[in-house]
Amino acid sequence: MTALLDNFWVLLALKVLIIAAVVPGVALVFIFAELKISAHMQSRIGPYFAGGRWGWAQPLADGIKFMQKEDLVPEDADRPVFKFAPMVVLMGTLAVFVIVPFSPKLIVRDLDIGVFYALAAGSVTTIGVLMAGWSSANKYSLMGGLRAAAQLIAYELPLVLAVVGVVIQAGTMSMNGIVVAQIEPVFHIGEVAIRLPFLLQGQVIGFAIFMIAALAELNRTPFDMPIAESELVMGYLTEYSGIRFTMFFLAEYAGMFSMSAIAATLFLGGYYLPGVPEGALDVLGPLILMAKVTLLVFIIIWLRWTFPRLREDQLQSLAWRWLIPLALANIAVTAVAKVVL
Amino acid sequence: MDWGDWLSNSQNILFVVIALLMVAAAVRVVTSPNVVHAALMLVLALGGSAALFLMLGAEFVAWALVLVYIGAVIVLFLFGIMITRAPTGRDPVRLDHERRWPAALVALATFATLASASVAAFEDEAIEGGVSSTGDLGDVLFSRFVIPFEAVSFVLLAALIGGIVLARKDPG
Numbered sequence: 001m002t003a004l005l006d007n008f009w010v011l012l013a014l015k016v017l018i019i020a021a022v023v024p025g026v027a028l029v030f031i032f033a034e035l036k037i038s039a040h041m042q043s044r045i046g047p048y049f050a051g052g053r054w055g056w057a058q059p060l061a062d063g064i065k066f067m068q069k070e071d072l073v074p075e076d077a078d079r080p081v082f083k084f085a086p087m088v089v090l091m092g093t094l095a096v097f098v099i100v101p102f103s104p105k106l107i108v109r110d111l112d113i114g115v116f117y118a119l120a121a122g123s124v125t126t127i128g129v130l131m132a133g134w135s136s137a138n139k140y141s142l143m144g145g146l147r148a149a150a151q152l153i154a155y156e157l158p159l160v161l162a163v164v165g166v167v168i169q170a171g172t173m174s175m176n177g178i179v180v181a182q183i184e185p186v187f188h189i190g191e192v193a194i195r196l197p198f199l200l201q202g203q204v205i206g207f208a209i210f211m212i213a214a215l216a217e218l219n220r221t222p223f224d225m226p227i228a229e230s231e232l233v234m235g236y237l238t239e240y241s242g243i244r245f246t247m248f249f250l251a252e253y254a255g256m257f258s259m260s261a262i263a264a265t266l267f268l269g270g271y272y273l274p275g276v277p278e279g280a281l282d283v284l285g286p287l288i289l290m291a292k293v294t295l296l297v298f299i300i301i302w303l304r305w306t307f308p309r310l311r312e313d314q315l316q317s318l319a320w321r322w323l324i325p326l327a328l329a330n331i332a333v334t335a336v337a338k339v340v341l
Numbered sequence: 342m343d344w345g346d347w348l349s350n351s352q353n354i355l356f357v358v359i360a361l362l363m364v365a366a367a368v369r370v371v372t373s374p375n376v377v378h379a380a381l382m383l384v385l386a387l388g389g390s391a392a393l394f395l396m397l398g399a400e401f402v403a404w405a406l407v408l409v410y411i412g413a414v415i416v417l418f419l420f421g422i423m424i425t426r427a428p429t430g431r432d433p434v435r436l437d438h439e440r441r442w443p444a445a446l447v448a449l450a451t452f453a454t455l456a457s458a459s460v461a462a463f464e465d466e467a468i469e470g471g472v473s474s475t476g477d478l479g480d481v482l483f484s485r486f487v488i489p490f491e492a493v494s495f496v497l498l499a500a501l502i503g504g505i506v507l508a509r510k511d512p513g
Binding site: 076077078081111112113116117119120121123124126127130131133134135137142145146149150152153156160172173 | 375377378381384400401404405407408411412413415416417419420423424427429474475476
């Protein structure tokens with residue numbers, strides 16, 4: 001068994017299979033959470049019938065329904081680009097999972113440049129959104145694509161700059177290295193070593209900026225201008241149906257998963273929880289990380305049903321007037337503190 | 342050099358596949374009758390060069406290429422194209438130019454110069470003391486090459502301010 005696992009190709013295939021099974025599975029759970037939480041926030045019951053108790057099978061039923069639908073391509077659409085766009089979006093989203101550490105060993109590849117890779121791979125999805133918006137040959141779609149590109153100008157810099165603070169504090173970009181840096185005791189009270197995640201070590205501003213920029217990257221309310229049902233029908237998704245729409249939909253929730261997992265790893269200690277013995281992390285690590293991810297996903301859903309949608313120019317001024325200067329100040333303070341302390 | 346030996350190395354086969362893909366994509370960038378298709382082909386060509394950097398072990402350069410060029414510059418290209426004129430199908434305006442043959446000649450000559458210069462300078466020797474790991478790259482940039490690094494950032498800052506000044510419409 002271990003001899004088989006030492007083979008590079010066997011291990012690679014296994015890792016790809018696990019990611020390909022776990023990520024859509026978790027995305028389905030988040031879709032169900034969104035349906036139920038939004039319902040309760042609006043004093044509704046939400047899905048009720050599918051599957052019996054709580055309507056738990058609703059996302060599965062929706063998925064099967066979507067896949068049975070005809071895969072329509074509009075008459076004037078640019079066929080190859082139209083058909084390829086959802087794959088680019090899903091590919092960019094799934095590629096991020098390469099560096100998400102679920103436990104000290106359960107990671108596809110602990111890259112030297114970890115976080116930077118995640119930001120680079122995630123940025124490819126915008127190309128897919130633009131492809132979808134343009135190739136649909138539909139004004140609403142094109143407007144949605146344009147808004148997605150304009151949004152990128154606003155959120156990409158704060159997102160990268162917010163991460164820099166953590167990287168300075170940890171002294172590494174490797175995701176495993178960042179978790180290990182948070183396991184190191186910060187100070188001692190008598191015999192008890194106090195271990196704190198970076199959020200409690202002074203990266204509060206970094207965390208807030210990262211989450212706001214992540215919301216904008218995920219096109220979630222209050223930054224869902226590219227989709228904006230009330231103005232643009234469904235933005236760049238307007239012309240999509242069937243399996244290709246499912247891909248966009250899965251990518252949205254898989255993106256929530258990956259961004260939350262990265263935020264949990266960078267700011268909340270990842271698979272580590274103070275008090276859990278380090279020997280048990282191989283087993284408990286994935287559960288601890290998933291608990292943190294679930295908490296962050298709940299906050300993302302909560303924000304969606306609490307705040308109204310911003311305008312594109314409001315996002316720009318928020319990003320350039322507040323987030324970027326704050327992120328730069330955060331970097332400066334972190335760097336000085338790192339040298340002085 | 343024996344071509345059979347050269348091709349029996351799997352890395353070389355991968356290189357040939359990526360290089361051919363890049364050449365095909367690069368040709369389509371200039372010959373495509375649709376501007377958006379040309380920009381998307383440029384994504385493919387840039388992705389190929391990122392892959393080549395990865396094959397050379399230059400991880401940071403490869404992903405910086407993806408983040409900056411594919412993730413930002415091409416998005417701005419597409420944004421600019423789509424906000425002005427981007428019909429699906431054939432572009433009604435001719436994207437061709439009458440001086441296409443002189444342009445092709447200049448492109449070929451540039452390629453020949455660069456290729457022969459780099460082959461003459463390095464042949465197929467591995468470069469000693471090359472820096473590939475991201476940590477080492479940071480160390481070198483902020484110690485030995487700190488002055489060129491700062492000079493480049495100063496030039497970039499000047500270009501940025503210049504861009505803002507040019508684009509800004511002050512009243513009066």
